[in-house]
Amino acid sequence: MILSEQKPLEEIQAYLEKDKSVFILGCNGCAQSSGSGGPKQVAEMKDKLTAAGKIVTGTKVIDFLCSKALVKSGLRGRVDQVAAADSVLVLTCGIGIQAVAASINKIVYPGCNTVNMGGTRGEWEGSERCNECGQCLLFHTGGVCPITACTKSLVSGACGGANKGKCEISKDRDCGWELIYNRLKAKGQLNRLADMIKPLDHKKIMPRPEMMSTPLYALENIAKPPAPPAPPAKPANTVKEVKA
Amino acid sequence: MSLQSAIESGKFAISCEFGPLKGTETHEIKENIEVLKGKVDAANVTDQQSSVMRLSGLVTAALCVQGGLEPIFQMTCRDRNRIALQSDLLGAWVMGIKNVLALTGDLPALGDHPQAKGVFDLDSVTLLSAITRLNEGFDMSGNALTGKPSFFAGAVVKVESNTEASEELQIAKMQKKIAAGAKFFQTQAVYDPVSFEKFMKRVEKFNVPVMVGIIPLKNAGFAKFMNANVAGIRVPDDQIQKIAAAAKEDREKVGLEMAAVLIKKMKPMCQGVHIMAIGWEKKVPQIMAMAGL
Ligand code: SF4
């Protein structure tokens, strides 16, 4: 589940300032659950923009805007409405907006902000989060992720900011390190608190560049043909010549 | 006598702290230096305390060196990644700054630029390891330095915790800080000598000097505010009542005296005192005199 929320109307109107007409797209997936871009919000947005003097050439709510194939097939019957609009306003998460922008030859505006849920892929009911740091530390922390449970992603233990078990950022947020402590205690693993953990390797937190062009990263990346054989290595003397 | 020799010789070490102002006006810093030099062993220079943007602590600490007051350069991990931290440390040494206090730092969201990115590339423990490595002549990646520092590094610890987890995490982290190279500790402000004694009994075996933190009370509202909002501070009710009962014109004197009494009571339990006067920096010598230091 990716949580999104609608941008303030003034911000959306500012995007549309120079446009006379707009097509509105919503999503039946997470945006509907988020209450930011389902059928109801799309209809409301149509009314608001019409009231503001814009021509809404059409609207459509598609299942899963994050899938470019579904974006294209879903818009097949609306080609004229989309073509007639100066721009397309998309009410969904950042992935859906990017997928729409990549799928149609139109100016696309974001109608929502995607809210940071601290690592969301593959989760639904649980509070557990993973930021895909590429160096999982759960061994040291009783299975509670220090990267996502601690506001500062501290690896060496709690900062001094916790008060009554809550993080210094808000009384509504548990201190992640206190959760780690309580978990380690419950599992008889308090000795882990002495583990000296190296600073995070931020290079590992970035997606690996060499992976980004493969189907592992995105199914739309078809496997590349094998690279041609490397040219034979130059004899050593040519290297010297270059240096000279 | 430098802070390091004061601590190592077993003298009761005295530090205080002040923060640079927001802006380029350095008059106040220079006044503080004049009042405090020759009185305290060293003065902490805070690093954008409470995530409020101010004049650079590095520059302020360098001004202290020039003015003859030994600084303790507070360094948080909030605003700089490991490259900038190491670079500023080398710069600090070149400017004659010998003491560093390694802190994680508050979240930017608590300060006056809440939109800022909190860096936290390192934390207090890994920063101490980096300082130790620089002292050995290498950076964090193992590259050799041309000319190396010899910092005297310290860290902080909370005495009062209001959950078991928080207390145990403080002690566990204190041990890690020592393992990473902390040579002295300053504590968050303490108002209850009984809990301080308990704390010292627990950490005695670590054999690292502890300087007890003191914040003189200004009025009852200030005490209540700290109780409600500052992690690790607990002002007992009787002290709040005492400051509340003082007549307005006597309040300052009463607050300073109460601080002096706390110092006298806790002096035998620890190796030094760290006075955080919060606006009363120029009264530190008065508190010291009242405490018989
Ligand atoms: S430590 Fe890293 S890999 Fe493990 S759960 Fe946390 S973010 Fe994910």
Ligand code: SF4
């Ligand atoms: S209070 Fe706890 S969760 Fe918040 S930053 Fe500090 S250690 Fe992390």
